[in-house]
Amino acid sequence: MKALLDTAGRKTDRAFLVGIDLKSGQTVEVRDSLDELAELASTAGAVVVGDGTQKLERPNPSTFIGAGKAAEWAAQCKEQAVDTVIFDDELTAAQARNLEEIFGTKVLDRTGLILDIFARRARTREGKLQVELAQLEYILPRLTRFWTHLSRQRGSTGSIGGEGESQLEADRRRTQERITKIREELNQVRRQRTTQRAGRQRHQWPLASIVGYTNAGKSTLLNALTGAGVLAEDKLFATLDPTTRRLRLPTNQNVLLSDTVGFIRKLPHDLVESFKATLEEVIEADLLIHVVDASHPQAHQQIEAVNAVLAELGAADKPTLMVFNKVDREVGASVSARLIQEFPNAVGISARMGTGLKELMAELGVMLRPVRELVRLAIPHDQAPLIARLHAVAQVLETDYKGASAKFLAQVPPHIVHEFKAFIVEEATKPAKKKRALKKLRAES
Numbered sequence: 001m002k003a004l005l006d007t008a009g010r011k012t013d014r015a016f017l018v019g020i021d022l023k024s025g026q027t028v029e030v031r032d033s034l035d036e037l038a039e040l041a042s043t044a045g046a047v048v049v050g051d052g053t054q055k056l057e058r059p060n061p062s063t064f065i066g067a068g069k070a071a072e073w074a075a076q077c078k079e080q081a082v083d084t085v086i087f088d089d090e091l092t093a094a095q096a097r098n099l100e101e102i103f104g105t106k107v108l109d110r111t112g113l114i115l116d117i118f119a120r121r122a123r124t125r126e127g128k129l130q131v132e133l134a135q136l137e138y139i140l141p142r143l144t145r146f147w148t149h150l151s152r153q154r155g156s157t158g159s160i161g162g163e164g165e166s167q168l169e170a171d172r173r174r175t176q177e178r179i180t181k182i183r184e185e186l187n188q189v190r191r192q193r194t195t196q197r198a199g200r201q202r203h204q205w206p207l208a209s210i211v212g213y214t215n216a217g218k219s220t221l222l223n224a225l226t227g228a229g230v231l232a233e234d235k236l237f238a239t240l241d242p243t244t245r246r247l248r249l250p251t252n253q254n255v256l257l258s259d260t261v262g263f264i265r266k267l268p269h270d271l272v273e274s275f276k277a278t279l280e281e282v283i284e285a286d287l288l289i290h291v292v293d294a295s296h297p298q299a300h301q302q303i304e305a306v307n308a309v310l311a312e313l314g315a316a317d318k319p320t321l322m323v324f325n326k327v328d329r330e331v332g333a334s335v336s337a338r339l340i341q342e343f344p345n346a347v348g349i350s351a352r353m354g355t356g357l358k359e360l361m362a363e364l365g366v367m368l369r370p371v372r373e374l375v376r377l378a379i380p381h382d383q384a385p386l387i388a389r390l391h392a393v394a395q396v397l398e399t400d401y402k403g404a405s406a407k408f409l410a411q412v413p414p415h416i417v418h419e420f421k422a423f424i425v426e427e428a429t430k431p432a433k434k435k436r437a438l439k440k441l442r443a444e445s
Helices: 028-044 067-079 093-103 110-121 125-146 165-202 219-228 268-274 275-282 298-313 329-344 355-368 384-393 414-423 432-442
Strands: 014-022 047-056 084-087 106-109 207-212 243-248 252-261 287-293 320-325 373-381 393-399 404-414 424-427
Touching: 014 067, 028 047, 028 110, 047 067, 047 373, 067 093, 084 093, 084 110, 093 106, 093 125, 106 110, 106 432, 110 125, 125 165, 125 268, 125 432, 207 219, 207 275, 207 298, 219 243, 219 252, 219 268, 219 287, 219 320, 268 298, 287 298, 287 355, 320 329, 320 355, 320 414, 373 384, 373 414, 384 404, 384 414, 414 424
Parallel strands: 014 047, 014 084, 084 106, 207 252, 207 287, 287 320
Antiparallel strands: 243 252, 373 404, 373 424, 393 404
């Protein structure tokens, strides 16, 4: 069983890619999807030597593609010494088994390839557990593919005991037991995260979670804003394990900034389920920072793919700040300008070059503003320590030092409003006043 799961140790040298173009219509062009599959294959260490597509009404139930086309490509793969054929869609166990017999090589589907990459990338114990769970969920219904000798054994007591259990049944039982154990361990991880989250909430710091398509620049942005030192490479799924760092905004507000695993089209459902413990940071976030690679030709489709995963997580209605990255590239700058027109308060940046980060920080301050209370205070001049405290923890919008008391209009975190309660002359919480204050703040930024 261990050998079935050790995907990270397997090396793919030469790969041939296969996709189908459904006549019923697809939201993503098959060519674009195959190009992305080629990137995934390269990330897994493969050299793509060719690809092929076939137009079909629907996938063939036994071989996914047509039997004639499968035989044609099998001969081509034999000539090119291909050792792995990768399909752009998920295959059933029967389809994979039949295709391996036709091609005479290892056959993977898109889900299996993504799981292989995740197995290579996982570094922490939590990440490895989540990947192993997804692998086991993927393998469980496909175990018959790995066994062609399923003759039953006799019971240990001879004819009295009847038939023994097959190797397949034994593997299924062990797989299910391991799945149960991993789920218990991940539940413990969830409880630990809940405890950590409760500790953070005592500070009343909002949580902003960075989401986006894989390789959009999420880790680079986290590093640029917080100096986190997270691995950032120009590869798909360069980082899997979540990282949370504190960010202090120009508004004197502390924000917890969390990086998450990247999303992708056709992201396996089992993988989303397995990474629920990690993706809880997205579910619990006060604000989502949706990072988009503005230089990518399929930027719109990538936005839709991320939104689909967010909907699956139950986070589709979260307040979201759209951030269009890589504007240092000429195409990125032009696409970003158009996209910013579509999304209110969107920001164009280059996380690598540092362009637009000031505007991003200002917009974060504005969007997270509602968690603070807008108050007007009058503090006597002899209360200098309290005035200093106000400037340290609040965003002071207006000041007037004339008269016996210094007067302030400030946004104060709710959990420390009590420190200034004796000097509050007006709680400026009426919608019109808040709207004017926020408009003024955005204009100043």
